[in-house]
Amino acid sequence: MSDVILLSGGIESSTLLHMQPRQNQLLPVFIDYGQRAGAEEYRAALHQCKLLGLTLKKLDMAQTGHDFREGQSKKLHVPLPHRNLIALSLGLSYATQIGAGRILLALNLEDTQYYPSASSAFIDSFQAMANVLGNIEIATPLSSTSKAQIIQQGIALGVDYAHTYSCLLGYPLHCGHCPQCLHRREAFSQAGEQEPVGFYRA
Template identity: 80%
Template structure:
């Protein structure tokens, strides 16, 4: 399972815990928030007694960033292509039958490398290479619906990380923080008053 420490992947981890033999994987591709994302992913795994595998692609991300006029928070274009490729390789190495990716409904509509068409094409490629199935169990659910399911499981979402900027405290103003705030509002759930910097 690809684990970023965010709302969706952390919720999926808790949903599948006890049902599958889980091998959570965190990919550091030089993203600005990588350190905080990894910390959050570690917290989720520790809570469930799982070992987190880290795949380090940080230097590749830094190499891409050198050629960018604007330093992007996420330096690698089509990051899901890279994440899925690494995940597929790791799943093959450990003889896993499934590779799980925690996309939500909004993701599948907003990003080409998260679309259902892309995932289907990637599955076709995976079928040529072996028998690993690509699973996106949350793809029909909105972020708010996922939060409701996580709350029903007793999840502590203060231990997840969403901010693009990588501060220990969420900035509250970047696109990901705004999406997070709106999803909690739609879910009818309150985050702690001091969760955001602004």
């Protein structure tokens, strides 16, 4: 039985990708939902897949994201509210189509505490719905692990975090100041690790 893994090109999903046993049939999926950093996220996810000899499947919802932004006075970097709901729904449909038995979602401990669509209550509810539709498991192996701990695990596995992407703004170099960049920098500091010189614009 194969596993679908939802990739964003970030620290958590890249680490989870490298954690999977090589004998498992792994099917990486990237969802473009019109996020501002979509091109850089895809490039990072593709890089990690190529390192492992895996083919990355891209599901294109970019127009949906653009449609959600219409009429907004301030265009959000992440246009879809409750994006894990969208990602898991697409992942479940795709997994059903190809006969996969499990969907891997890379949530960290902080995610589960701050985002309703990453909470254990949401994941349990989505699993219950998935059980009505079939027997696909929703797995979140990193949900009890902090971002700093995930970085430490990834470094032990040889993950090259210079080829991951976290910034909300979508520049080739991370801005260093958006919420995602600040969380990333803090996590590396807590992990006792340093990123390459020049990784951030400022």
